[in-house]
Amino acid sequence: MTRYYKNIENGILTAIGTGFGGEEITKEEYDEILGVIRSCPDAEAGYMYRLRADLTWELTEAPVIPQDDAEATQEDYVAALEELGVTVNEED
């Protein structure tokens, strides 16, 4: 039995999937969201669309990401994880 889920963070639908995690949804809702994601309008350079939980698109500035990933530190990863709502437990 396939389990379908959606991830919503701060009112933004970030992903859908199958398996463990997220908020369980029906296959019908999964298919509906997938159709919306795959029909995302094109955004101008420097901007991107984010999908709200109500399945409407929100135009926003694209985040500026450092080009040299080699300079990313452990603190950068921890900060990014915390933004995702993941608690970092170094004993895991």
Added chain:
Amino acid sequence: MSIQSEINRISGNVSSALAAIAEKGVSVPSGSKSDALAELIASIEAGGGGLPEGVSAMAYGTVVPAADGNTISLAHNLGVRPDFFVWWLDDAHSVESGGALRGSLTHSTVDAETFNVGYISVGYITGGTFDLTSGSVQGTYYMNATRVTCFCSSNTPLKAGYTYHWIAGVLNNKA
């Protein structure tokens, strides 16, 4: 409760048991009756969970990002940090991108026991060649007992609307 209704109930239970045995991969001859149950159950491979030898637990899932992005976090229910992580694009997008996306992260590539980050390069398989120079996705991964989180390189984001499949697993022998 008539005798006939009891016969029907037992007959239904036997049919359900035979169907469950078939789902375990056993070939159930047409017309099998309750007499065959013991022999058919005995032929189910030990372990029953379908895990390969040496693997004590595995989790599988898919994820479809809603927007292009460099970070994605996948939940698993293993309860311990995975020893390996593998992921790939589905066939539909493999065709679109000119090849399949595949990559793996293993225990040996995790660089610290306390902060479980490993580096992984995920390449498109094009014509049998593992191509890291064109269209590859590279990133750093954080794995713990509940999640695998991917930080992709800025020039190789995860693509919105693509279905990424993944498997995380735990080994019996970690030596």
